[in-house]
Amino acid sequence: MNLNNINFILSFGLFYILIWIIQIFYITRTNAVWNRIQLTLILVMSYFYIVMVDVKFCLCLVLVSLLTFFCGCLIEKTRNKWILIFGISVLIAVLAYFKYFNFFISSITHILRMNRVTLNIMLPVGISFYIFSALSYIIDLYKGKISCEKNILNFLLYLSFFPKFTAGPIVRSDYFFTQTRNYKGIDYKGLTIGIQIFVFGLFKKVVLADHLGVFVSDVFRAPSAYNTSTVILAAISYSLQIYFDFSGYSDMAIGISRILGFDLKPNFNLPYIAYSMPDFWKRWHISLSSWFQDYLYIPLGGSRKGEIRTYLNLLAVQLVSGLWHGAGWTFVVWGMLHGIINCVNKVIGKRIDKLAKAIDIVITFIIVTLLWVVFRADSFENALQVWRGMFTIHTGINQPYVWSYFAIVCLVGATIAAVIHSKKEGCVDAKGNPVVNGFYPLLDLSKFGSLVLFFTFCGLTIVLGYFGNTAFIYGAF
Amino acid sequence: MSKIIRCLITILKVGLAFFICLCILSIFIIGYAYPSIHTENNSGSTDWKLADNQLRTNMVEGFSWIKVDSNGFNNEVNENNVDNLIMGSSHMEGYNVNYDENVTYLLNQKDVGYTYNIGISGHTIYCCAKNLEDALEEYRPKRYVIIETDTVNLHITDMKSVMKGTYINPGSSIDRGLKRKLKIYLPAVPMLYNQIKIWKESNLSADTDDGSSMIGYKNTLNKFIERIANICQENNVKCLIFYHPKTEINGLGEIIRYDEDYARLFKECCMSNGIEFIDMTEIFDELYSDKHILAHGFTNTAVGTGHLNKYGHKAIAEAIADFIINDRMVREE
Numbered sequence A: 001m002n003l004n005n006i007n008f009i010l011s012f013g014l015f016y017i018l019i020w021i022i023q024i025f026y027i028t029r030t031n032a033v034w035n036r037i038q039l040t041l042i043l044v045m046s047y048f049y050i051v052m053v054d055v056k057f058c059l060c061l062v063l064v065s066l067l068t069f070f071c072g073c074l075i076e077k078t079r080n081k082w083i084l085i086f087g088i089s090v091l092i093a094v095l096a097y098f099k100y101f102n103f104f105i106s107s108i109t110h111i112l113r114m115n116r117v118t119l120n121i122m123l124p125v126g127i128s129f130y131i132f133s134a135l136s137y138i139i140d141l142y143k144g145k146i147s148c149e150k151n152i153l154n155f156l157l158y159l160s161f162f163p164k165f166t167a168g169p170i171v172r173s174d175y176f177f178t179q180t181r182n183y184k185g186i187d188y189k190g191l192t193i194g195i196q197i198f199v200f201g202l203f204k205k206v207v208l209a210d211h212l213g214v215f216v217s218d219v220f221r222a223p224s225a226y227n228t229s230t231v232i233l234a235a236i237s238y239s240l241q242i243y244f245d246f247s248g249y250s251d252m253a254i255g256i257s258r259i260l261g262f263d264l265k266p267n268f269n270l271p272y273i274a275y276s277m278p279d280f281w282k283r284w285h286i287s288l289s290s291w292f293q294d295y296l297y298i299p300l301g302g303s304r305k306g307e308i309r310t311y312l313n314l315l316a317v318q319l320v321s322g323l324w325h326g327a328g329w330t331f332v333v334w335g336m337l338h339g340i341i342n343c344v345n346k347v348i349g350k351r352i353d354k355l356a357k358a359i360d361i362v363i364t365f366i367i368v369t370l371l372w373v374v375f376r377a378d379s380f381e382n383a384l385q386v387w388r389g390m391f392t393i394h395t396g397i398n399q400p401y402v403w404s405y406f407a408i409v410c411l412v413g414a415t416i417a418a419v420i421h422s423k424k425e426g427c428v429d430a431k432g433n434p435v436v437n438g439f440y441p442l443l444d445l446s447k448f449g450s451l452v453l454f455f456t457f458c459g460l461t462i463v464l465g466y467f468g469n470t471a472f473i474y475g476a477f
Numbered sequence B: 001m002s003k004i005i006r007c008l009i010t011i012l013k014v015g016l017a018f019f020i021c022l023c024i025l026s027i028f029i030i031g032y033a034y035p036s037i038h039t040e041n042n043s044g045s046t047d048w049k050l051a052d053n054q055l056r057t058n059m060v061e062g063f064s065w066i067k068v069d070s071n072g073f074n075n076e077v078n079e080n081n082v083d084n085l086i087m088g089s090s091h092m093e094g095y096n097v098n099y100d101e102n103v104t105y106l107l108n109q110k111d112v113g114y115t116y117n118i119g120i121s122g123h124t125i126y127c128c129a130k131n132l133e134d135a136l137e138e139y140r141p142k143r144y145v146i147i148e149t150d151t152v153n154l155h156i157t158d159m160k161s162v163m164k165g166t167y168i169n170p171g172s173s174i175d176r177g178l179k180r181k182l183k184i185y186l187p188a189v190p191m192l193y194n195q196i197k198i199w200k201e202s203n204l205s206a207d208t209d210d211g212s213s214m215i216g217y218k219n220t221l222n223k224f225i226e227r228i229a230n231i232c233q234e235n236n237v238k239c240l241i242f243y244h245p246k247t248e249i250n251g252l253g254e255i256i257r258y259d260e261d262y263a264r265l266f267k268e269c270c271m272s273n274g275i276e277f278i279d280m281t282e283i284f285d286e287l288y289s290d291k292h293i294l295a296h297g298f299t300n301t302a303v304g305t306g307h308l309n310k311y312g313h314k315a316i317a318e319a320i321a322d323f324i325i326n327d328r329m330v331r332e333e
Helices: A006-025 A031-053 A055-078 A081-111 A127-142 A152-160 A173-181 A188-221 A228-259 A277-283 A286-297 A307-325 A329-347 A349-354 A357-376 A380-391 A402-425 A448-464 B002-032 B103-108 B125-139 B156-164 B177-185 B188-201 B217-234 B260-272 B281-291 B310-332
Strands: B038-040 B048-050 B055-058 B064-067 B084-087 B115-117 B144-149 B238-243 B276-279
Touching: A006 A031, A006 B188, A031 A055, A031 A152, A055 A081, A055 A127, A055 A152, A081 A127, A127 A152, A127 A173, A127 A286, A152 A173, A188 A228, A188 A380, A188 A402, A188 A448, A228 A357, A228 A380, A228 A402, A277 A286, A277 A329, A277 A357, A286 A307, A307 A329, A329 A357, A329 A380, A357 A380, A448 B002, A448 B188, B002 B055, B002 B188, B084 B103, B084 B125, B103 B115, B103 B310, B125 B144, B125 B156, B125 B217, B156 B217, B177 B188, B217 B238, B217 B260, B238 B260, B238 B310, B260 B276, B276 B310, B281 B310
Parallel strands: B084 B115, B084 B144, B144 B238, B238 B276
Antiparallel strands: B038 B048, B055 B064
């Protein structure tokens, strides 16, 4: 289920109109009843989309949801540590079986030089995301941070909520249940804001990311065929592709949620203006980074147990993060490299701070881009080929891909706009220091001029879009 | 009552905003990718042609602005005295390169006589073979009819239907009525429609190739080529077919070729029927190995795919010119 799939958009449109029609019909009923019905309809729609992908995925989700729900109830009642351990173990086992079984078995058989054995296991859509949501729910319950959700329909909706189901963001249970409990239903304001955020995300996906994907695929398939500047451009293009693809998806998810009356937190905050690796991870896939921080880094001791332990914790978190992204050694190495650089950053952090911020941003972008090569490559050999192609001057096909330059212009333009906006708004961090935050350039659609502008932007998105058969990169995780 | 009026005003406002948006997009499309208007060609030399003297812009695949001639084809000058006639598909229509970069223009810069191009999109070798007689009758080239093909692996059923006279171009696309009017006055509408169509189709799985049987393939191909040769002989003109294969590159950066056997067979059939055949495979391979240049693809598309780029056009023009000049020298000797 891709949010940029036209069948999805059409069916969602019909579903939304249906809710509006029912809203008119139910106008005399109490709001609470109608809001409950709307939530149930959203739940039905969520399961409908999952069934459309594969009914087996739906079964897996139901089992995980029921297990987590009842575990949660028992944990709150008994405060028994073993129930928590059981819940965590089962959830991790489910994820390990579907996502990592073949990877581990093939790795072991490869090391032992035995015949390769693999099982025909289909990776359920969104499993990495909903398992992490379920884990955070039972851990928070045990810690007493939240109270148990008594309404099973709300709980089923929490794990299956279709805008975030395929590729996140990973929404924390307390944040989600606060919204289901105080649900106000769909409204015109939510529609006008949500639709703009959705189209904004669609533009990122179909105009920028998918066009970049064409070029990146070509170069990564045969890096030795291209000249140095083209390979460098392809590496930069992949950095942009993965950003526009994933942040585009997140925007679409946020937009649809908003249309449905839910508010999801932003998952990206201009990651390529990060001045260090820790700063990058605060801006990239925020919901996952904060999940790892809260449920892995801090429980492992964080930075409270001495320097060596801090470095080991950083390494462990990034290693698991790499493995979370994909069952492959390239992902593991990618995570490990991020871990090592995080540690190095911690050691020489003060020296880096002395450099001008702009240089820090460029250095961080270069490091991130080099590491994305490992993430994107089919194998280590492929990654080495690309790196070699970037660092040795050689001839080959010259492809100054126009969409890459267009994407760079868009990114730089958006960043400048964000800087101006943040200054104007006076954005500051928790310590009161000025920060640059991303924002959605929302229009007031009740004005005629804004309406024309919005329709034109929608039209441009369709006219400039690349409509090959492309899935979301993070949808595969 | 006031509620209904307010609702109507809102609908009117949205409708008007949408219409203005279409106008703005249409202006953008005139510069970005103005769609060609296909009109009927009563002479039968092609199944359709472009509307005369229209401007064509293209920034979707390559970057080019061309002006269509008074006959509805892509030629810089339109003379009556045609020495060589080019027939072919969108590659020859050449809307992906500027007017001074296409095969026809480049040939006209060389000493090969006046070359006129009636290449138009959707006109595969089957279509060219079907229309050959009418085209020769209309333009009466004195020396060569040059037919372009990007494939030498032809379908038996299509060749047979050309020979039977029952071939119908599957990509038939003459713009009539509202479609034509929209393309002229509000090009954003057909553009959006096409993009949404592609978007919808991208969700379907790709069709698998039926893999036509090799039994009888050579015989059918030979008869098909023979038919072309006979028409040319009757019209007292020589025929030259040139083949330009797509270039696919493997992980090691080497070129992969799939249709070498078919190209050999095609050449044999052409030679046995007195048709000249230029296979661009080797020339394109040399272009790649010497200069790392691919004959197809643009800086805004996938590498090596799609239509011929300016390097491809140039290589083809040089190959054709060399051939014609050599042929003339041999005959003069």
